[in-house]
Every structure is written in structure tokens, then in C-alpha cells.
Amino acid sequence: MDAERLLVETGLSGRKTAPRLATNRIIRGDCIEAMNALPAGSVDLIFADPPYNLQLGGDLHRPDGSQVDAVDDDWDKFSSFAAYDRFTRAWLKAAHRLLKPDGAIWTIGSYHNIFRVGAALQDEGYWLLNDIVWRKANPMPNFKGTRFTNAHETLIWAAKSENSRYCFNYHAMKAMNEDVQMRSDWLIPICTGNERLKDGGAKAHPTQKPEALLYRILVACTRPGDVVLDPFFGTGTTGAVAKLLGRRWIGIEREEKYARVAEQRIAGLLPLEGGAIEISEGKRAEPRIPFGSLVESGFVRPGTRLWGPGRRVGASVRADGSLDMAGRTGSIHQMGAAAQGLPSCNGWTFWHIEDDDGRLVPLDARRQAFRLTTAAGA
Amino acid sequence: MDAERLLVETGLSGRKTAPRLATNRIIRGDCIEAMNALPAGSVDLIFADPPYNLQLGGDLHRPDGSQVDAVDDDWDKFSSFAAYDRFTRAWLKAAHRLLKPDGAIWTIGSYHNIFRVGAALQDEGYWLLNDIVWRKANPMPNFKGTRFTNAHETLIWAAKSENSRYCFNYHAMKAMNEDVQMRSDWLIPICTGNERLKDGGAKAHPTQKPEALLYRILVACTRPGDVVLDPFFGTGTTGAVAKLLGRRWIGIEREEKYARVAEQRIAGLLPLEGGAIEISEGKRAEPRIPFGSLVESGFVRPGTRLWGPGRRVGASVRADGSLDMAGRTGSIHQMGAAAQGLPSCNGWTFWHIEDDDGRLVPLDARRQAFRLTTAAGA
DNA sequence: CCACACTCTGAATCTCCAA
DNA sequence: GTTGGAGATTCAGAGTGTG
16 A cells, blocks of 8 residues: 555545544543644534524533523623623634644524624634525424524534635535535425434434535535544534544534434444545546646647637647747637637637547547546556 | 504504604715714614625636626725724614614624624624525626535514514515415525616616515514614615605615615605505415515516406405405415305416506416526525 | 527635745 | 746526527
8 A cells, every 4th residue: 555545544635734633433521621632733624513502591601611500680691692702712712723724614503693603703713614504494483473484594614714725525516406506505404203313202412403414514525534523512413424424523522411322323324335425526636737748748749720719719839838829929828818808718628629520629628638548557 | 444553554553752753865974973863762673784894805707707896895894803893883882772662673794794793783782583594596606616605695683672572574474475484584686687776887886785675674574654774775775665665764875976876766766555565464375486575576566456367356466465355355365266256276377467568467477487587486 | 579699797705836 | 925827617687689
């Protein structure tokens, strides 16, 4: 096994730093303490489903880990929101430290908490990429008829920083959506039926998320072998889908009963086999090939005539791979742009070449043929 | 007409105080100063479309080389999140003072600003009721393939306080949505075509909102005669729809060029007549493409006369998409059934509408046209 | 007059690598 | 850090023109 292969299989490919990290496990305990105990810059993607602060009670924790008591009439709104903000900023800061430079985070929430989470993300230095609307195909109605049916939840996708070269599998998303760009509104049913985990007859967790939601997120924003962390693991939907898709995962969960259910759930799963997790790649994933390589390899001979659409413009290939268009010279891209009066141009698709039957074929076809022959040799 | 009915139609129902207030006018100037000069507790509903603080980078070109006309106006530039927050909290505070005790506010924004606006609303004492997703039927694509198509904007609906008995015309919303509860995700086309105001050939305002959006909001959350204030009036969509629906309005606008366009626009409008703006008291029917969508989008105007086969029965379209047939009201299906003495009826095929030449065309043809423009409606 | 082709545009945080 | 060149990238709707 060569070094390149080893790097890929250990998930170190394409990442600047990758400290040793035990993955595919659940860490019991407070998520802020647990994250601070993990090595900085070690995680590719974080998915977080934090408490929604529905009535400012329940499972809300202060930054020091102590539990906030249930709704208390003595608390005014400001101090309650302030407590939620402190908690939010603390876990977002710990998450930020954990991410690799090109890492990213997804969070989910409702109108009760998502505005505070979104503002905190911006304040902590994350760079927002999209807000995504999960449109519930089967939401719970508003029984009293006092408001609109609350039929969606909001997700926020953010990179670690403005300069992060985050992972986005654009072509995979497009393929999943009938070959049109995936939009920011996703129609997905809520988690019901067999997918809904039971614990002694009752539902195991009150807010279990559908696997379809995590599936789309992980296909869109991770590569095989990436490390995915979920600091509010619950019953482990993130881990289940990560395992299915051949991603490594770490879950943090404070409640033993949830952790136990999650462990059983994930242990019983089998990952998709081999090629099943492959996704559509675009041209960006292909190795770059200078036009000059085709010339020096004889795929395109110097002096060959190239034509724009409808033969309205023509140019001649020179020995160094540049073009001569009526006396002006430059790259295939520069001359394509000049021919159209545009600021830029993809010369591979603009220029055409005559095949043996005199038909015009895009230059890009020659590049593809060149790739196939060189790949076979390598 | 009984007292209750009179109160509803004059907009005095359920309102504690109603100071004298000059309405149906545009105030030129800074919205915070202008709001502070108006009497406290005098406004029923505020609709606010504040600057989004987009933070755009360089030029953006479409794949065909054309340049996107960016929102680069000075009014959208802020030096920092902190500066934007100060601005936001200042106008929200002034708006809060203006509202009647049972008043409410709607704001709109994108992921660039909406989280800060939402958090500020909570901090200023407003009580969030819903977040609403405006799903754009025809959004601008992501030309570089770097993110999900940004296909929606977010609105927040909030009452002045937790104790406000805010106005929500539940049955009108249900009637507008084929007698199922209106959800929190709304599919509405962006503002284009004849509706898009021009000023010397160019678009008059870079971010003009569709009337269908304001139509739904005002039908849902106001009564005839209510005072609606828009502190970022722009080209006056709020005022135009308010006038159409028989609501009083106040617009505040800093830029003279926008105010002038808005003034002309609203002056040229006629309000809907009498019964057309009455909203449904509620009843029953069945789902699919909501007839109300055709009404709010302008495919069928309120007040339009519908005819049964051979013109043996007639009915008038009301503002919420229900019909008035000789005093009896209900959905297109209910009224079709009633007209024939049958238990049920497909209103789409029973009712006909006059085309420009006076010929009767089935309502279903309009639905088909609507489907084509909104891409399936679902 | 109809069918079809072509053009224009919209609140957008819109590339990546080597030198 | 910056700069410059290679080269990848779009959907729906409305308006206009042509045969």
C-alpha cells in the first residue's frame, strides 16, 4: 500500500492537520468539557442540535456545567435569554477550537432559539454560508388556531472562518435534485414509524431527527473518512448516518439513557458497501491539464485550426499551446474571452476542432480523451 | 348593521386607545426620528423591511458572462455587526413605543441580518409568534456552484408583548389555503414584470417586495381601518396593499426618489369595493392548489364575478379566496355544491370566469396558468 | 394569430492555485 | 501577504422578435 492510499484510508487526505483521534464512539458527559478535552483542529464537520430553550427550562445548562432550574417566575426575560446566550457562546467557542481550518458546522433550531444561535455564530467568527429550511411534510397542527402551523425548523450552515475552503459536493446535491441546483428549502418528513426509536414502549427521545436530514447534510458537506462530531448526540442519528456513509464520528451525550440507546442503534448498523457511497463529482475534481500538454503529446498538432460556435471566429494553434487569432495571441481562455468581448471564458468549451469527418467537436472532448489515456498509464 | 359589525368595519374593535393620527401619507426622513415624533400606542401593525447588511464582495458574473446588478447602495452598508445591532435596537425600540398594547410587528430579512433582528426583537420585549419562510418560486441561482441556492427569505411575526391579544384572522388564512391551516412556509414569486416599478427605464428600487406577500400579511393580521406603519417604505408596497384592502397606512422613507415613486404608485390605485374585502368567518372544504393563492397573486382579483354553467348562478370572489353567493359564503367547492343542491362539487370545473373577450373560461384554466408560474404549488 | 426562439434579470456575503 | 491566470458555473419567468 502506497503512502497516498494510506492517507486516504486513514482520513488524513487533503487536511492540513489531523491529530490522532479515537473515533466511532460516544463520550459520556458535558459537551463543553468533553470538547475542550479533544485536540484542536481535529474535526471536519460538526452537527449540533442544541436545546431549543422552549420555555427557558428543562435541560438548559450554564457555561460552568451546572443545571439551570426549570422555568422560574423570578427570572425576567433578559436574564433568561442572557443565560441561554452564555451557554450557546460557550459551546460554539469550544466547537470552533475543534474544527480544522476548512471545517464547518451545522446547527438546527426553531424560532425560540435559532436567532440567538445565529447571532452567536457570527459573533464567534464563523462565516455563514446558508440558512436552510427544513419543511416538515407532516407537521403538528396548531390546535388552538392562534398562529400559523409551525411547519418548519431552521438549520444554519457556517464555515469556521471567512477564508475556510469548506467542503460542498455541489454536483452530488444537483444530482439528488433532478439535475437542478439544490435549494435552501428542503421538504422532508418528520421522524416516525420504524425509524422512531422506542425505549420501553415510549419514544426514546422527544426530538429525534430524521435520518434523511442528516443524510443530505453529510452527503453535501463531507468526504468518506471525514470526522463528524455531534455534541448533542441524543439517540445518535448523526452517528448512524455517518457510519452508513463511511464517515468517522464522535458523539457527546450527557444522559446515559440516550447514550445507551444510541450505542445499540449504531452497533446494529452496517455501512454501505464500497462504491455505494460514491457521489457525482464535477470537473473541479478532475486533474488540471494545460492545453500545451495536448499539443506536446500530439493530441492537437501545431497549426490546427480552432473554431468558435458557428465558425464565426477562428484561431490557429501555435507550438507552445497559445492561439493566434487574427494576429492576437494568448491562451485558449484569453482568446475565447476576447472573441466574445467578455471578462472571462472557458476555452475548453468555447473552441471546437474538426474531427475526421469534418464535424466540429468541443476541445473539451480532446481533453477527456487525453485524461483517459494518461490515467490508464498511471 | 349591529354594533359588533360596525366596530369591526371601522377598525375600532378590540383596540384600547386610538389617538388622532394623520394617515395615508409618506413621512420623509429618518425612521427613528419620525417614529419618535408620532404618538405612542397609535399603530396596529408594523411591517419593516430594514437594510440586510449584505456585505457583498466583488463583482459577480453569470455563466454567460453578464454581470449581476448587485445591491451596493450606501443605505445597506454598516461598519460592523455592533453598528448594525445598535441601529436595529434603536428602530425596534421606537417601533415598540408606537404600537398599541395588542399591536404586532412583521420584519423580513435574509441570513445576513435576520438572526440579529430576531435576537433584538426578543431582547426588546417583543413576543415571537412565528417565523415565516418566504419560499421564492423563482430565485436567482447560485452561479458559481458554491452553496445551496438562496431560495428564501425569513419573516418574523411578533406581538408587542407576551400578553398582547394580537390580531390573527385564523379562518381567513384557512380559507385562503383551501381550508387547511396556513403553514409557516409560503410559496410566492418574486416581484417582476409589470408589478416591478421602473424609474427612467431602470428598476426604481433594488429590493421591491411582491404585493402578494403583503397581501397575505395584512389579511392575516389586520382589520379594515387598522393603522399599518412601514418605517422602511421604499416604493410603498405596504401602502399600496393597505389601500387596496381598506387599511390606513403611514410610510416613512428617507430617500426622496423612492418616496416620489411610492406616492405616484399609491395615488393611482383604487381600493377594493365593499364586500370584496370581507374575510371569511370560516367553514369547511378540501385541499390542493389553494384558490387563495390565485387571489393573492393577482390571477383572480377580489370582487371578480364567477359564473356557473349557462350563467344560471353567479358569485363574487372575496379577499381571502372565499365566494359570496347571494349572501352565503364559502369555498369555491362549497358554493358550487350549494348552487346545485349536491353534497359536493369540484369548484375548479364548476365555476367560470370571463376572459378579456367576455367568454366564460373554467376556473381550472386559471389554476393551470398559476401552476405554470409557481412550479407546482407544493 | 400562434409557436417557438432568443434575451434579460433577480437582496448574492459566489474559485483556486501557483508564483 | 498579493497578484494573475486557468477555468468552472444558472433557474424561472417575463418580455421581445420572428416565421
